[in-house]
Amino acid sequence: MRQISEGLWTTGLCDCWEDPSNCFVTMFCPCITLGRNSEIINRGEMLCRKATHLHIATGVLLFGWIFGWSNRKTLRQHFSLPETPFPDCCSHVFCMWCALCQEHRELQNRGADPFLGWERNVEKWRKDGLTPPIVVPQMVR
Incomplete structure (x- = not known):
């Protein structure tokens, strides 16, 4: 497993070929990758299917970047990335x-598998006794 430095991206922006299968899926249907990522980034509040449809509805190339931009900002906040x-x-x-x-x-390098979706990742983390990489906020009094 890759060494994870706090506050740094684990891979570069142009390292797409490190995961060829995801690269091909993203190349031909970016809305699927966005949907998978979004479900994890938003802690299951927006399911993959809904995020995918939203990305298609906003026009993948015209306005879909706004949704991607929001997700990227949230991801960076989760992991304190520059x-x-x-x-x-x-x-x-x-x-x-x-x-x-x-x-x-x-997401993968930090312990979340976008292919599984949020709920199945949470089940996996509980079963393995792991602390989720993206903490679910708890209600406070």
């Missing part, structure tokens, strides 16, 4: 496919 090499909006406007692949790899 907004590099470009601002989030630029990453999704000019390099949407690369940004989605990088976000997918980041």
Whole structure:
């Protein structure tokens, strides 16, 4: 497993070929990768199917970047990642496919499997006795 440095991305924006299968899925249907990532990033509040449809409805190439930009910002906040090499909006406007692949790899490298979805990841973490990499906020009094 890759060494994870706190506050740094585990892979570069253009390292898409580190995960060829996800690279191909993202190349031909970015809405699927966005949906999978979104379900994990948003802690199950937006299911993969709903995120995928939202991305298609907003126009993958016209306005879909807004949704991707929001997800990238949230992902960075979860793991205290820098907004590099470009601002989030630029990453999704000019390099949407690369940004989605990088976000997918980041989730995997930090212990979440976007293919499983949020609920199945939570079950897996509980079964394995692991602390979830993306903490679910608890209600406080």
